[in-house]
Amino acid sequence: MSSQPSTVDYLLEQLASAGAVSARKMFGEYGVYCDGKIVALVCDDQFFLKPTPEGRAFLGQAVDEQPAYSGAKPSFRIAGERWDDAEWMAELVRVTTAALPMPKPKVKKKR
DSSP: OOOOHHHHHHHHHHTGGGSSEEEEEETTEEEEEETTEEEEEEETTEEEEOOOHHHHHHHGGGOOEEESSTTOOEEEEEOGGGTTOHHHHHHHHHHHHHHSOOOOOOOOOOO
16 A cells, blocks of 8 residues: 555645655655655655654654564654644654765766
């Protein structure tokens, strides 16, 4: 089962104040980016945030770790009932984004 585009659109609305947020379709699901860094996946209409120590501290005792898909490393699964709190969601993504390194620039192959 893949995620509905309306779910991704709603999450992007909720995360708008976190920074430059966007989503890209990946293998039938979606990757969520903030300020050029991939910070989360949306799989089966669930939101999976990349785990960081800073994100764990922000979440406190409410950490629910699960893999986004079979064979994936565990991520922080953010329950759907938290999504309506746009300020909380945006701060969580801001904290996570700040903790993640910038992606390495892609090397262009010579032809």
